[in-house]
Amino acid sequence: MPDLxxxxxxIGQSGGPTAVINQSLAGVVEGLRTGLVASGKVGRIFxxxxxxxxxxxxxxxxxLDLSQIDKARLEAVARTPSAALGSTRDKPDEAYCExxxxxxxxxxxxxxxxxxxxxxxDTCRIVSEKxxxxxxxxxxxxxxxxxxxxxxxxxxxxxxxxxxxxxxxALMGDALDNASLGGIKINVIMGRxxxxxxxxxxxxxxxxxxxxxPQDRPPPHLIYLPEVPFSTDAFLADVEAVYxxxxxxxxxxxxxxxxxxxxxIGPKLMRGVGEVDAxxxxxxxxxxxxxxGLADLVKTAxxxxxxxxxxxxxxxxxxxxxxWPHPSPVDTEEARAVGRYAAELAAGGETSASVIIxxxxxxxxxxxxxxxxxxxxxxxxxTRHVPAEFIAGSNDVSAAFHDYCRPLxxxxxxxxxx
Amino acid sequence: MPDLxxxxxxIGQSGGPTAVINQSLAGVVEGLRTGLVASGKVGRIFxxxxxxxxxxxxxxxxxLDLSQIDKARLEAVARTPSAALGSTRDKPDEAYCExxxxxxxxxxxxxxxxxxxxxxxDTCRIVSEKxxxxxxxxxxxxxxxxxxxxxxxxxxxxxxxxxxxxxxxALMGDALDNASLGGIKINVIMGRxxxxxxxxxxxxxxxxxxxxxPQDRPPPHLIYLPEVPFSTDAFLADVEAVYxxxxxxxxxxxxxxxxxxxxxIGPKLMRGVGEVDAxxxxxxxxxxxxxxGLADLVKTAxxxxxxxxxxxxxxxxxxxxxxWPHPSPVDTEEARAVGRYAAELAAGGETSASVIIxxxxxxxxxxxxxxxxxxxxxxxxxTRHVPAEFIAGSNDVSAAFHDYCRPLxxxxxxxxxx
Numbered sequence: 001m002p003d004l005x006x007x008x009x010x011i012g013q014s015g016g017p018t019a020v021i022n023q024s025l026a027g028v029v030e031g032l033r034t035g036l037v038a039s040g041k042v043g044r045i046f047x048x049x050x051x052x053x054x055x056x057x058x059x060x061x062x063x064l065d066l067s068q069i070d071k072a073r074l075e076a077v078a079r080t081p082s083a084a085l086g087s088t089r090d091k092p093d094e095a096y097c098e099x100x101x102x103x104x105x106x107x108x109x110x111x112x113x114x115x116x117x118x119x120x121x122d123t124c125r126i127v128s129e130k131x132x133x134x135x136x137x138x139x140x141x142x143x144x145x146x147x148x149x150x151x152x153x154x155x156x157x158x159x160x161x162x163x164x165x166x167x168x169x170a171l172m173g174d175a176l177d178n179a180s181l182g183g184i185k186i187n188v189i190m191g192r193x194x195x196x197x198x199x200x201x202x203x204x205x206x207x208x209x210x211x212x213x214p215q216d217r218p219p220p221h222l223i224y225l226p227e228v229p230f231s232t233d234a235f236l237a238d239v240e241a242v243y244x245x246x247x248x249x250x251x252x253x254x255x256x257x258x259x260x261x262x263x264x265i266g267p268k269l270m271r272g273v274g275e276v277d278a279x280x281x282x283x284x285x286x287x288x289x290x291x292x293g294l295a296d297l298v299k300t301a302x303x304x305x306x307x308x309x310x311x312x313x314x315x316x317x318x319x320x321x322x323x324w325p326h327p328s329p330v331d332t333e334e335a336r337a338v339g340r341y342a343a344e345l346a347a348g349g350e351t352s353a354s355v356i357i358x359x360x361x362x363x364x365x366x367x368x369x370x371x372x373x374x375x376x377x378x379x380x381x382x383t384r385h386v387p388a389e390f391i392a393g394s395n396d397v398s399a400a401f402h403d404y405c406r407p408l409x410x411x412x413x414x415x416x417x418x
Numbered sequence: 419m420p421d422l423x424x425x426x427x428x429i430g431q432s433g434g435p436t437a438v439i440n441q442s443l444a445g446v447v448e449g450l451r452t453g454l455v456a457s458g459k460v461g462r463i464f465x466x467x468x469x470x471x472x473x474x475x476x477x478x479x480x481x482l483d484l485s486q487i488d489k490a491r492l493e494a495v496a497r498t499p500s501a502a503l504g505s506t507r508d509k510p511d512e513a514y515c516e517x518x519x520x521x522x523x524x525x526x527x528x529x530x531x532x533x534x535x536x537x538x539x540d541t542c543r544i545v546s547e548k549x550x551x552x553x554x555x556x557x558x559x560x561x562x563x564x565x566x567x568x569x570x571x572x573x574x575x576x577x578x579x580x581x582x583x584x585x586x587x588a589l590m591g592d593a594l595d596n597a598s599l600g601g602i603k604i605n606v607i608m609g610r611x612x613x614x615x616x617x618x619x620x621x622x623x624x625x626x627x628x629x630x631x632p633q634d635r636p637p638p639h640l641i642y643l644p645e646v647p648f649s650t651d652a653f654l655a656d657v658e659a660v661y662x663x664x665x666x667x668x669x670x671x672x673x674x675x676x677x678x679x680x681x682x683i684g685p686k687l688m689r690g691v692g693e694v695d696a697x698x699x700x701x702x703x704x705x706x707x708x709x710x711g712l713a714d715l716v717k718t719a720x721x722x723x724x725x726x727x728x729x730x731x732x733x734x735x736x737x738x739x740x741x742w743p744h745p746s747p748v749d750t751e752e753a754r755a756v757g758r759y760a761a762e763l764a765a766g767g768e769t770s771a772s773v774i775i776x777x778x779x780x781x782x783x784x785x786x787x788x789x790x791x792x793x794x795x796x797x798x799x800x801t802r803h804v805p806a807e808f809i810a811g812s813n814d815v816s817a818a819f820h821d822y823c824r825p826l827x828x829x830x831x832x833x834x835x836x
Contacts, residue, residue, distance in 0.1 A: 017598045019591070047836065064836060076834035082594030084836045089599065173437070173741030176500030180435045181507065185737070287713070288706010288734050295705070315736030316706050319603070323591030325831045326744075413743045416494035418465065418482060418502045 004041045004349060005137050007110030010055065010063070012048035013083035014090075014116030014123070016147065018159025019327040020335035024115045024143050025085065026078035027339020029066055032111075035347035042111060043067075051088035051116075052123060055103035056096070063107065078336065081323040091119045097126040104131070104138055111139045111346050115339070117146040117157075121354050122380035128352045141342040142354040142376055145335075147322045150194035152384045153374040155359040158338055159322070161331035161408035163190070164200035166324045167252075168409055170317065171204035175219035175250050176415065182248045183311030184239060184298055187220075188291040190321055192256040195225025195386045197321070199397045200405055201252030203412065207402045210392050215242045219250035222395045226256035227386045230265050231394075235294075236301045238395050243302065243310065255290060255316075269293025288316040328410045334369060341371035354379040367407035422459045422767060423555050425528030428473065428481070430466035431501035432534030432541070434565065436577025437745040438753035442533045442561050443503065444496035445757020447484055450529075453765035460529060461485075469506035469534075470514070470541060473521035481525065496754065499741040509537050515544040522549070522556055529557045529764050533757070535564040535575075539772050540798035546770045559760040560772040560794055563753075565740045568612035570802045571792040573777040576756055577740070579749035579826035581608070582618035584742045585670075586827055588735065589622035593637035593668050594833065601729025602657060602667045602716055605638075606709040608739055610674040613643025613804045615739070617815045618823055619670030621830065625820045628810050633660045637668035640813045644674035645804045648683050649812075653712075654719045656813050661720065661728065673708055673734075687711025706734040746828045752787060759789035772797040785825035
C-alpha cells in the first residue's frame with residue numbers, strides 16, 4: 001500500500017463545457033467514494049464554483065460540499081450537459097496559482113482534480129510544482145475534456161465524440177435541405193486551433209474513397225480545416241466547380257481557418273474589431289461574422305455580370321454543438337471512466353498525472369478504449385492538430401479520418417433519397 | 419360510391435422543408451395505393467421535381483414516377499428529413515398556374531396533391547379554379563406543412579412539432595452553457611411572421627406560472643415574438659434587469675421581430691442591404707446579422723463607462739432546426755396522417771380541400787388529434803399568428819402556450835443542476 005495523504009479533495013471544471021463534462025465530475029466523485037473516502041483518507045469532497053475562481057475565494061465561499069450528494073442526484077447531474085459546478089475562462093499564471101495553493105491549504109485539500117483542456121493541465125502542473133516547492137503535499141490530476149480534441153497523448157478527448165455526433169447529424173439533415181432548394185450552404189464549425197470537429201462533418205457522407213473531385217463527392221463537398229492554409233481564390237474556385245456541376249454545394253469550414261502566413265481568416269472578414277478574450281484571441285464563436293463574410297465573398301464572386309446572385313446561406317454552429325443534451329454513448333462512458341481513473345490514480349499513490357484515453361481496438365473488431373496516464377507537462381499548453389494522414393488535399397479529409405472518428409459518434413440514422 | 423375521375427396523380431413539395439415532410443409524401447402514396455390505385459382509378463403516381471417547377475417542364479421531364487417504389491424504400495424516404503422530391507420557392511401567379519394546368523393535361527393528371535404552407539394552398543386554389551373554368555376535371559388537395567405553424571384552421575402544422583423539439587432541446591443545453599460561463603446569450607429562432615417556434619424556447623424551462631419578473635423566471639429569461647412590438651429600449655432594460663441580478667441572461671428572439679410601426683428589426687440592424695427574395699422579403703435566415711446586431715446593442719448599452727464589456731454571445735439557429743434528423747414522434751405520425759387523409763378525401767370524391775389537424779384530446783388526458791378538411795381559400799395566403807392567450811406581457815409566453823405545445827414535442831431529458 002502506497003503512502004497516502006489524509007485530507008480533503010477538490011474537483012473543478014474549466015473552459016468551454018461539453019455535453020459530458022459532468023460524467024467526469026461524477027466519475028471522480030464515484031472513484032473517490034469507493035477508494036480514498038472508503039479507506040478513510042479523504043474526508044470531504046469539494047466542488048469548485050466556476051473552476052479555480054471558486055478555490056481562490058475567501059474561506060470556503062467558492063466551494064460546494066459534494067460529500068453528501070446522493071447517488072441518484074449524482075447520476076442525474078452526470079446526464080446533464082455543461083459544467084454543473086460552473087466553469088471559468090481564467091488561465092492562471094504563477095501569482096494566481098499561489099492563491100490556488102493558499103485555497104488548498106486553507107481547506108486542507110490534498111487531492112486536486114481539474115477537468116479541462118491544455119490550460120487546465122497547465123494549471124495542474126504549476127500548482128503541483130508550487131506545492132512541491134513549498135513543501136505542501138498535494139496530489140494534482142488533470143482530467144481531459146475538450147470538444148476541440150486538441151490534447152496531445154490522447155487518442156481523442158471526452159466531449160469531442162458528442163460534439164462530432166451533433167455535427168454529423170446536423171450535416172446529414174443540412175445536406176438534404178441544401179439538395180431540396182439548391183444553392184450554396186456554408187456551415188461554420190467550432191475549433192479554433194484544431195479542425196477535428198469540422199472534419200467530423202465528413203461523417204454525414206459515410207465512408208467515401210479518397211481522391212474524388214469535390215463535385216463528385218457526396219456532401220459535404222468541401223471541408224476546410226485550420227491545419228490547411230486557406231486561400232480565398234482557391235475556395236471560390238472550389239465552390240464554383242461544385243455549384244456549376246450540381247447547382248448546389250455544401251461546405252463545412254472550421255472557425256479557425258487561416259491563411260498561408262498563419263493569420264486567421266475570421267477576423268479579416270469581420271466588421272470592425274472583434275472582441276479579444278483573456279488569451280489575446282479575437283472572439284470567433286457566438287457570432288455569425290465569419291460565415292456571413294464567406295457568404296458575401298461567394299455571392300460577389302459567383303454572380304454573373306448583370307445576372308442573378310446564387311442562393312448563398314451561412315449557418316454558424318454555435319454553442320449548441322457542445323451542449324446538445326443527447327450525447328454520444330461512447331463519450332458518455334469514456335467521460336465517466338477518465339474521472340474515475342483519476343481518482344484511482346490518487347488512491348494508488350500517484351502524485352500527479354494527466355489522464356488520457358487510448359484506443360485498444362477498432363472496427364472491424366469492436367471499438368474499445370482504456371484510460372492511461374501521461375505527465376502533466378506533456379499535455380499542458382500544447383496543442384494537437386489534425387494529422388496529415390487525416391487530411392486529403394486542400395479541401396477534404398481522408399477515409400482514414402472516417403475510420404478514426406466513426407466509432408466515436410454512435411448510431412447515425414439511415415437516410416434515403418429519391 | 420361517388421363519381422371518381424380516372425387518370426394519374428401528382429404529388430409535390432414546396433417551400434422550406436421540414437424534418438417530416440417526406441412522411442406526408444409517403445402518406446399520400448400509401449393512401450392512393452390502398453384507395454384510388456387499388457380501385458383502378460389512378461394509373462400512375464408522379465412526383466414533381468422541385469414542386470411546380472417540375473410540373474411545368476416540357477413533357478414529363480420534371481416528373482418522377484413513384485408508382486413502383488417499394489414499401490421498404492418508401493418508409494426509408496419517409497424517415498428522411500427535407501423534401502425528397504426537391505422543393506421550390508416559386509409562388510405561382512395566374513400565368514404560372516396556367517402552365518401548371520397544361521402540365522396536368524399533358525400528363526393526364528386528375529389528382530393534384532401539394533404539400534406546403536399557405537402559398538401552396540393558394541397554388542392549389544388557383545389551379546383548381548383554372549381547371550374548373552377550363553372544363554378540365556382536376557381534384558386539388560393541399561397537405562399542410564410549415565415549421566412556422568402559421569396556417570389558419572389548423573391546431574398546429576406538421577413540421578412545427580419537430581422544429582419545436584429541436585428548439586426546446588437546444589435551449590435546455592444552452593441555458594446550462596450560459597449558466598456555466600455567465601454573460602448574455604441571444605438565440606435567434608426562425609419564424610418570420612409567426613412566433614410559435616421562438617415561443618417553443620419556453621419549453622426548455624418546463625411549465626412556469628405566469629407573471630414572474632424576467633429575472634425570477636427559469637431560463638429562457640426573455641422571449642420576443644413578432645406578434646409583440648419590439649422596442650430596443652425596453653429590450654435593453656429587460657436584459658439589464660436580468661443580468662444585474664443573475665450575472666447571466668438567456669434570450670430567445672424570433673427572426674421576425676418588428677417595431678410598433680410593423681417594420682422588421684432584422685433589416686434595420688443588418689449591414690448594407692439584405693438579399694430580397696421572390697416574395698419581396700429581406701433574407702433573415704442563413705445569416706447571423708440580426709443576432710450579431712442585437713449583441714452589439716447589448717454590449718454597447720451594458721458596458722460601464724471605462725469598464726469591462728459583459729460577455730455577449732449570439733447564436734442564430736439556422737436550417738438545422740428544420741432538418742434535424744430526429745423528429746418528434748407526434749409529428750412523424752401526424753405528417754403521415756395528413757398525407758393519407760388527402761388521398762382518402764380524393765377517393766371519397768372530394769374535388770378540393772386543405773387538410774387540417776384538429777386536437778381532440780389534451781393532457782391530463784392522452785394527447786390525440788385527427789385530420790379534418792377546410793376550404794382552400796380559408797388557408798391560402800393567410801397567416802395565423804400567436805394568439806393573445808399564449809403571450810405574457812412584452813417578453814414572455816404564457817403557461818397556456820406550454821399546455822398547447824408541450825404534448826407535441828415528445829420526451830425531453832430530465833436535467834439536474836448543482
